[in-house]
Amino acid sequence: MSKKTVGLGRFQLKYHLNYIIIAVAAIVFAVMSLTGNIKHSDTVLLEKIAIAIMLATSLGMVVGFLGELSLGHAGFMCVGAYLGGKTAALLEPVLGNGILTLLIAVVVGGLAAAVFGMIIGLPALRLRGDYLAIVTLAFGEIMRSMVMNVPSTLFGGTLGLQTPRYDKKYLFIIAFAFVLIALAVIQNLLRSKHGRAITSIRDNEIAARASGINVTKYKLVVFTISSLFAGIAGVLYSYTQSRVQSANFDYNYSIEILVMVVLGGIGSINGSIIAATLVTYLNVKLQTILTGDLAVLQNLFYAIILIIIVIYNNAPALKHFREKYNFKALTARLLKKRSAKAEPAAPETDGKEEA
């Protein structure tokens, strides 16, 4: 990565392209929605995509930049959905089902998830890799069994929590606004000096510690921010459903988010955005085709994709092949052929550092 990219005063289109594309897309769809040119099912799809992008980018921060695996992302989303949804349900008679209620619910749900992220993070972040993965997985399961087993007057028990819904015409616009906020926070964090510290922990924790980086602090910060956005995604999710059911936040859902991150490329926020959009779109379209027991074909497909992509990207034996036939090398070669006397190609950047 070149040295000039972090400068504050310098506006570089390359680094803002993703919010611009998302914002433009959101505005186009918003205009379509307000003029009534969009189908109801498409607004539902857009809501789902926004939620998925938020979940995938926030998990992508933990997996791709901190280099730790969290398997409880759906658990944090569950906290957000239940506490945010409960707040909204309680506020609805007082404030009405308006934007104010939604915002308060988002703040409550997001903060609650962030607090849980910190609580689970404090002991867990003394651990690494496999241990952390299992603790976060356990956390997700605990959350699910907790909300199901507390007295049903509180969170509705097994029936699920009844939450207010928002006008379909507007909800996805609000969701995309939150996606932009999430992206701005995550990208700016990762491109700041703090972001460099975070990636240094991923690359070599001992070296990072030796260079005076407060590893625990950064891990905690990343974990907390990631769970904050998972929580917000949960609150938005609660608004898309008339009942929030804890069964939806199971381990499989955490894996689905992980599939998005891995499919998009670990360590690439843009990749996570694209994969989240694609996977969600496919999920919704496949739902009508794959019904009943066939629905599991989708999971099988995820599993195979996960294994193949990870082996392809990481197997030491395939290193040479990867370097020769990756997307960047191929495009570079094509461009070279097209203009034989073109200026010398820019130095290759490591794919991992591309935010």
Place this chain on the structure above:
Amino acid sequence: MDFLVTLINGLSSGGTYAIIALGYTMVYGIAKMLNFAHGDIIMVGGYAMYVTLMAMGHPVIAVCAAAVFCMILGIVIEKVAYKPLRGASPLAVLITAIGVSFLLQSLAQIIFGSSPKMPLKLQISGAVTIGAMRIDYSTILTLAVTVIIMVALSVFVKYSKTGRAMVAVSEDRDAALLMGINTNRIITITFAIGSVLAAVAGYLMLCKAPSLSNTLGSMPGIKAFTAAVIGGIGSIPGAMVGGLLLGVVECISYSIPALAPFTDAVEFSILIIVLLVKPSGILGKMRREKV
């Protein structure tokens, strides 16, 4: 007296956890990876038993067939999914293992459907009454099998050539390689043993409650891994201690009405407490990370 029954039941369910945890801990000690699919091998073993039971009709044949099938499956998984990644980042290996686990679960659901199967022939019903205590035969069987496996495995690791090679590989893979140990073979053997243990654990679970679905192994798998971590991952006696402890805690928590719905939470909190107090687990050795 009630407490004694709870304790025996706890030791019995802890025995199942310990057997699964042994699989985790051996693989972790030798391949330095968390075999996430281990729990699902239990499930595959269960289905293998179900299928052979349908075809042959005898539980003993079914259990043997399942053990062989799981052993082959474990070796295949190791060769296809994990071996190419030896030397890659731990995160990559972990994600692949999750993928394998997910793959096995969805394959089982595609083949056998989502409704649970009931291999009733595997069930061992009846109980023995000693004074006021009533202990199920399945509980006694589990305890006996656990003890046999623990003793056999300890003897194997301590006295056989392969067992000692396993210890050497888990201590230092490169040094073991230099001493002429075929580390790839040892890793394969470890996966094979772990998978056979998983099949046995699957039988012990089904003989108590013969209900078989594609998520049979997920929760016990996670809990057994928890047990392995509590006991000290990589340590064989640690897995035994951790498994038994977890089983006893589980049964005590179930027997207290106020805690019963939160049993899972109680168990996982023990993990967190143990990791806070002694991050290497009860019997684990602290390893300094070297640069």
